[in-house]
Amino acid sequence: MPPSPLRRVAVLVLEGAKPLDVGIAAQVFTTRASMPYEVRVCGAEPGLVTGGDGLSYHVAHGLGQLAWADLVFVPGYRFPDREDPPPAVVDALIEAHARGARLAAISTGAFALAATGLLDGRRATTHWHYTRALAAKHPLVNVDENVLFVDEGSVLTSAGAASGIDLCLHILRGDLGVAASNHAARRLVAAPYRSGGQAQYVPRSVPEPLGERFAATREWALHRLGEPLSLEMLAQHAAVSPRTFSRRFAEDTGYTPMQWVMRARIDMARELLERSQWSVEQIAAGVGLGTGANLRLHFHRILGTSPSEYRRTFTQGE
Numbered sequence: 001m002p003p004s005p006l007r008r009v010a011v012l013v014l015e016g017a018k019p020l021d022v023g024i025a026a027q028v029f030t031t032r033a034s035m036p037y038e039v040r041v042c043g044a045e046p047g048l049v050t051g052g053d054g055l056s057y058h059v060a061h062g063l064g065q066l067a068w069a070d071l072v073f074v075p076g077y078r079f080p081d082r083e084d085p086p087p088a089v090v091d092a093l094i095e096a097h098a099r100g101a102r103l104a105a106i107s108t109g110a111f112a113l114a115a116t117g118l119l120d121g122r123r124a125t126t127h128w129h130y131t132r133a134l135a136a137k138h139p140l141v142n143v144d145e146n147v148l149f150v151d152e153g154s155v156l157t158s159a160g161a162a163s164g165i166d167l168c169l170h171i172l173r174g175d176l177g178v179a180a181s182n183h184a185a186r187r188l189v190a191a192p193y194r195s196g197g198q199a200q201y202v203p204r205s206v207p208e209p210l211g212e213r214f215a216a217t218r219e220w221a222l223h224r225l226g227e228p229l230s231l232e233m234l235a236q237h238a239a240v241s242p243r244t245f246s247r248r249f250a251e252d253t254g255y256t257p258m259q260w261v262m263r264a265r266i267d268m269a270r271e272l273l274e275r276s277q278w279s280v281e282q283i284a285a286g287v288g289l290g291t292g293a294n295l296r297l298h299f300h301r302i303l304g305t306s307p308s309e310y311r312r313t314f315t316q317g318e
Contacts, residue, residue, distance in 0.1 A: 008317035010068065016078030018076045019052065024106060026041060043059040074113060076109050085112045093113065107158065110284045120140035125148075127199050165259045181244070206263045216237075266302050268287045
């Protein structure tokens, strides 16, 4: 059987590039007998590129490598929401895509792809800390804040740094098959598949308030999540009508009052899953959701995973 044709991978290092993001693509696809890939690391131009977290990179290649590559990775970089990459970088990405190369972003590298317009009208993701910023800066992009990665065919995006491994393994499965992907996962000491999306890694699912109205009522509700809570009860505590409370609460948090209460209950359930030995049924009763089935339903809807899988993920090794 003839060997697989060599696939050409370019890793584009931008100013402030995150070390782990750069290393993931370079290590997963580095040339070896079992991996028919050739990797070249490049920048806007050859030479020293100041990276993030105290590291810098000396890249041998410039943007010309994007015309050579079949697959272009854009690692995450600092402050992606403040300004777009240089026009020459954006143009080179557009030209590479038009020539048929796949473009794949790790973490905040999604902002560079969004700057090309190639994500307009498509689903995409990025690190959970930047999903709102990506949606605000590029409103035509359908930002999915929960998934680990998104494959839109010729453009792919992934969530935070470790999700770059999930994306790389996904690409390997498509290129070389499951056996090759599993082999790479074992070499990386990584899970071939991870269940759930990145929402389970966000510290809290209750959003930070956009204003300070009803702060006392929110605090009051947080101490009574195990009890019945209704819109009328919340409005009564805030001393306004339910209609006024709903409107102003949504302006304050971005959620309706009862959506906010549900997310607060899920956050409380997360803490109990991590720190207690309570059963799912006990936790459901303790956070005001009644039954384990009800907890599982809302837990999966908000976090994209099950309570039992969440507990396994966040209590390993303890």
